[in-house]
Amino acid sequence: MAVPLKERNRAEHKRYKEDVEREGKPFFPYAIWHDTLMSLLVVAMIIGLACVWYYTADGTEAGILGPWYTDEADPGTIEFVPRxxxxxxxxxxxxxxxxxxxxxxxxxxxxxxxxxxxxxxxxxxxxxxxxxxxxxxxxxxxxxxxxxxxxxxxxxxxxxKEALGAEIIAAGTIGEWAETQGFTGNDTAVEGATLFAQSGCMNCHVYTGEGNANLGAPELTDVGASDRGIDFFKSYVANPAQYGNNVMISYAYLGDENLTKLATFLDASKGGK
Structure with a gap:
């Protein structure tokens, strides 16, 4: 017949008390000595790491454990992704x-x-x-x-890695886009692709597998396949609200010339080869 759980717990507790009386040690000085020793060891490690961090770094130049501080924050940048x-x-x-x-x-x-x-x-x-x-x-x-x-x-x-415009441009990704989408010889579209990367568009959109889809914005890899034309994309980017998009911000501040470049790039994005 199985022993009830309560009886097993009582027997286990009784056996534990007997073991403590037979082999147990008082809290002072045994346990408190162990706690003190471990605490000193942890404090020594923290002090050691702080010294390594301080003496191997110099201002914004990172040492083994990073820099003293980073560059002053720029509230106007779109290249920073908070982490x-x-x-x-x-x-x-x-x-x-x-x-x-x-x-x-x-x-x-x-x-x-x-x-x-x-x-x-x-x-x-x-x-x-x-x-x-x-x-x-x-x-x-x-x-x-x-x-x-x-x-x-x-x-x-x-x-x-984040889909930052600076990283995309430095990696030569713009050239890959142009080759894949077939607008290599179209300087206006290439300049529009650079503007697309720099303007923070990929914080919400995905293009050829890169970018951010967390906010539910549509992928733009083949947006030009709709054949809506440059004028449509230019008007849409300048004022998305008139097309019922109240989430996307207006890029009218880019100016007419840059809007034309961006619209040309979007119109040339037909899905690639």
């Missing part, structure tokens, strides 16, 4: 996985909340007295998978 602190990189990259507008809530609130609730409720649904890892394979495997997942997501978030 979280390193301990939130796993959540930062999780948003890249759940990048569709319908699933953003799942990545930002759903999964983190479920995991947090499971962690808080752990003492209530895990009532087993056994604490040895070898006898708790499910808990051990779950903990290892969580640590590995967060580690991989943190690393991917730290090394993720």
């Amino acid at each position: 979280p602190d390193w301990f939130f990189y796993f959540l930062f990259y999780l948003l890249r996985i759940f990048k569709w507008p319908e699933s953003v809530f799942l990545g930002t609130v759903g999964i983190p909340t479920i995991l947090l609730v499971l962690l808080i409720a752990l003492p209530f649904y895990d009532r087993r007295p056994e604490r040895r890892l070898g006898r708790r394979p499910v808990a051990l495997v779950a903990a290892i998978l969580v640590v590995i997942s967060m580690g991989v997501l943190t690393w991917k978030g730290a090394t993720a």
Whole structure:
């Protein structure tokens, strides 16, 4: 006949009390000595890392652990993408996985909340007295998978590249666009492609696989296949609201010449080869 859970818990508690009386050590000086030693070790490591950071860096020039400070913020730039602190990189990259507008809530609130609730409720649904890892394979495997997942997501978030105009231009991507889309000899379209990268359009749109689709804006790789013409794209970019788009900002500030270049680029984007 199986022993009831309450009786097993009582027997386990009694055995624990007997072990403490037989082999236990008082908190002072044993435990407090261990705590003091570990605390001093942690403080020494922090001081050591601070010294390495301070003496290997010089102003904005990064050392082993980064620079003292970064360049002064420019509120007028469109080339800066805000990034979280390193301990939130796993959540930062999780948003890249759940990048569709319908699933953003799942990545930002759903999964983190479920995991947090499971962690808080752990003492209530895990009532087993056994604490040895070898006898708790499910808990051990779950903990290892969580640590590995967060580690991989943190690393991917730290090394993720953003679709910045400066990076795209420096990498020669504009030339690749021109070759793929077939407007290599069209200087106006090439200049429009450069303007497209510099103006922050890829913060919302995807073009030939690069950019950001998190906000639900349409992909523009083959937008020119609609054959609406340069005048239409020029008018749309200058005033999206008149076409029912109240989300996209107006780019009328670019001026007539730049709007023509941008519209020529969009009209030449017919999906490529």
